[in-house]
Amino acid sequence: MSAGAIRAGRIAARLGRPLGTLCGLGLLWWGIVRLGGVPSYLLPPPDSVARALWAQRGLLAGAAGTTLLETVLGLLLGTMGGGALALLMMASAPVRRWMMPLVLLSQAVPVFALAPLLVLWFGFGIASKVVMAVLVIFFPITSSFFDGLRRTPPGWLDLARSMDARPGLVLLRLRLPAALPALASGLRVAAAIAPLGAVVGEWVGASSGLGFLMQTANTRFETDLMFAALLVLATMTVLLWWGVDRALARMLYWVPDDQPN
Amino acid sequence: MTAPAPALLLRGLAVAHGGRDLFAGLDLTLPAGVFSVLLGASGVGKTSLLRVIAGLDRPAAGTVAADDGAPLAGRMAWMGQRDLLQPWARVIDNVTLGDRLRGRRPDRDRAAALLRRMGLADRLAALPAELSGGMRQRVALARTLYEDRPVVLMDEPFSALDSVTRARMQDLAAETLHGRTVVLITHDPLEACRLGQAILLMAGAPVCVAGMTVPGGDVPRPADDESVLHAQGVLLRRMLDAAGP
Numbered sequence: 001m002s003a004g005a006i007r008a009g010r011i012a013a014r015l016g017r018p019l020g021t022l023c024g025l026g027l028l029w030w031g032i033v034r035l036g037g038v039p040s041y042l043l044p045p046p047d048s049v050a051r052a053l054w055a056q057r058g059l060l061a062g063a064a065g066t067t068l069l070e071t072v073l074g075l076l077l078g079t080m081g082g083g084a085l086a087l088l089m090m091a092s093a094p095v096r097r098w099m100m101p102l103v104l105l106s107q108a109v110p111v112f113a114l115a116p117l118l119v120l121w122f123g124f125g126i127a128s129k130v131v132m133a134v135l136v137i138f139f140p141i142t143s144s145f146f147d148g149l150r151r152t153p154p155g156w157l158d159l160a161r162s163m164d165a166r167p168g169l170v171l172l173r174l175r176l177p178a179a180l181p182a183l184a185s186g187l188r189v190a191a192a193i194a195p196l197g198a199v200v201g202e203w204v205g206a207s208s209g210l211g212f213l214m215q216t217a218n219t220r221f222e223t224d225l226m227f228a229a230l231l232v233l234a235t236m237t238v239l240l241w242w243g244v245d246r247a248l249a250r251m252l253y254w255v256p257d258d259q260p261n
Numbered sequence: 262m263t264a265p266a267p268a269l270l271l272r273g274l275a276v277a278h279g280g281r282d283l284f285a286g287l288d289l290t291l292p293a294g295v296f297s298v299l300l301g302a303s304g305v306g307k308t309s310l311l312r313v314i315a316g317l318d319r320p321a322a323g324t325v326a327a328d329d330g331a332p333l334a335g336r337m338a339w340m341g342q343r344d345l346l347q348p349w350a351r352v353i354d355n356v357t358l359g360d361r362l363r364g365r366r367p368d369r370d371r372a373a374a375l376l377r378r379m380g381l382a383d384r385l386a387a388l389p390a391e392l393s394g395g396m397r398q399r400v401a402l403a404r405t406l407y408e409d410r411p412v413v414l415m416d417e418p419f420s421a422l423d424s425v426t427r428a429r430m431q432d433l434a435a436e437t438l439h440g441r442t443v444v445l446i447t448h449d450p451l452e453a454c455r456l457g458q459a460i461l462l463m464a465g466a467p468v469c470v471a472g473m474t475v476p477g478g479d480v481p482r483p484a485d486d487e488s489v490l491h492a493q494g495v496l497l498r499r500m501l502d503a504a505g506p
Contacts, residue, residue, distance in 0.1 A: 155345045158317050162339035163408065165362035173361055177349050254348040254388060 044224040052224035053231065059213065064232050066209040070126050070198040071240065074133020075190060081134065082141030083183065089142075090149040091171060107139035112200055119205040129201035129209065136197030137190035141183070148182025149175050181255050184248040191244040195237045210236075264336065266411040266442040267327035268293035269314065274323035278309045285467050286323075291444055291459070293328065296435070296480055298453040299446040299470075300496060301463030302504060307446040308342075308416055310463075314444060315339050315414050327412075338408040340415045344401040346389040352376065353385045356404045368407075375403040378437065395426035399433065406437055413438055415445040419452065428484060431455050435481035450496035454489045455482050462496065464503030473499070 026046045032038065033045040040048060053060065085103070089096040111132055118135075122128035152175045160170045202211025210233045217225040249257045269291040276284045283306035291297040301307050312318040314325050315337055327333050346355045356376060357367030376385055379399040389397055398418065405413060415434075419427045434443075435456055447453055453460050458480060460473040473496060476488040483489065 153345075155341055155343060156347075158312075159339065159341065159345050159358075160362050161317060162315055162337065163359040163362050164335055165359075166364050169362050169364055174347070177347070252349075254390060 041221045041223050044227055048224045049227045049231065052222075053228040056225055056228065060210075060228060060232050063208060063210045063213040063229065064236055066126070067129075067195060067198050067202065067211065067233070068236060068240075070129040070201070070209065071133055071195045071236075073126075073130045074198060075137065075187075075194050077130065078134040078137040078190065078194070079141055079187060082138050082186075083145055086142050086145035086149060087171070087176070089146055090175065091168075103139060103142050106135060111135050111197060115200050115204040118201065124205050124207055129198045129206065132201035133194045133197035137194050140186045140189040140193070142186075144186030144189075145179055145183040148179030151182070152178045180252055184252055184255075187248060188241065188245055191241045192237060195233060195240065199233065264411045265329075266294040266440060267329045267331070267333075267336070269333075269412065269442060269444070270324075270326045270328055271314070272324050272326070274310075274313065274325070275321040276306065276309050276313050276318075277321050278306060282321075282467055283309055287468070287470065289461070289470055290328075291442065293442050294440050295458035296438070296443045296445060296456050297459040297461065298457035299444065299461050299463055300450060300453040300457075300473075300500070301446075301448065301468075302500060303448055305463050305466075306468055307448075307463060311414055311416050311444065311446050333412065336410050337412040337414055338405045338410040340401060340405045340413065340418045342417045342420060344389075344397040346397055346400060348389050350389075351385070352381065352387050352389070352392070352400050355389065355400055356407050358404060359408050372403070372407055375406050376400070379403050379433065395422055395430065398422060398426075398430055402430070402434060402437065410441075412442045413444070415443065417447055418445075420447070420449070427452070428455075432481045450493045450500065451484060451489075453496060454492045455484060456480050460492075460496070462499055462503075464500065471499075 029043075030046050033040070033043055044052075085099060089099055114135070115132060118128045118131050122131055149171075156174050156178070157170070160174055165174075198209070199211035199214075202209035203215050206212040210229050214226050214229045214233075217223070217229065249255075271287055271289040271291070274284055274287040274289070275282070276287075287310075299307055299310065309318065313320045316325075316334060317339075325333065327336070347358065350358070353369060353372050353376065354361070354367075356372040357369065360367040373382075373385055376382060379402065381396060381399060381403070384392065384396065389400070392400065398421075401418070405415075418434075419430045422430060431452060434445075445452075445456060454476055457475055460475055462471045462473050463469075464471075474492065476482060476486070476492040478486065478488070
């Protein structure tokens, strides 16, 4: 077998298992609906979800586009803001002492409770959802990056001291690159939960997006459309996570990346 | 080398580590421009002493000074047990790390020349992960030489290498560090006898430092030389006696 064929076989095996699990779950779902006689406005059978997915593909694609835009903007802004704050906290003790409680607070207050307020402040448009996504990811980004910045191997810092290094350059050229793998873990978490923030924002008040679509479908008992939107959201999140994971693995070329099979 | 190498004067030095007194009232002169080897068993406090000399830790009492009266800061280079290479930086950028951390323009020509001397001319653009342990330690030696400091402190830099690679590194270090004031700590009596132009045995608690007889001949001395073998045996015997039953 050629190397390409082996590679293709390995990818097929990696994709095949989760697909098999999904098919099994779909069958189970279908069996429960058929044999249990559950009315379709409570739990639609998989085939009617698939039909809704196809029939409303334009609507779903538009809504997914809105949610994806909000999520990606939230990820970018949250990563820049959280990363900058972690660097500032590392560089200055007063910033660290004053800001750490605020960072913790951003995690302690449930965004679900803040959502209506944010919609009130930032409007029904995309801004309030971007802010939601930023709030949701701010803590994992800031705390993982800050942790990484603090945990520079002491040998490197000793070496830097013996070289009469400037503190700012130690932060930039030693601590920062050494902390990137930790930031990457935070980013992976952020990629998985950022869509959640955006959708919660849409749920509270919006005119487009998957959350908005789910909410309207729910109130009209269009459960099949609701499930189709959920499926699109889940797929989008998985793809986003996978894309971020692969991009990070490529950028952090020096970090061992042994994927368990 | 630009600056003349001073001798190091340790006066009344007291060092504590982990709540334990390692030394008290230690007086020691490490001669100028030669290899001084501090030999002792693991855990005796060699690394703590070297860290104090390097200015990385403060002594509980006493001073470390140069015999020319000028301050030591900025005149010492330090090489640790591990190579401490930055995994994200190419070999040549690892060598110029000091200048990059001081905000000075790296002298890549000089770094490349040092790497050529280490036999790594074709690995300038390699990442540390692509190198063997011996090659990585040679990059670390090149980085130490790039600093071009008259005093070089080495904390068991070859202890993790296999014996062939270690012998080659000893030859390379003796050749390239010639004329500098080198303080090398080791637990290996053979290494002490091959490289030492002053050999100091550290033993006991609190530690006593005793000057030992140095075998004849220029460093690096051949490992199979009669006087080297004999001196190595004497040192090992002394270390065994000091360790107790």
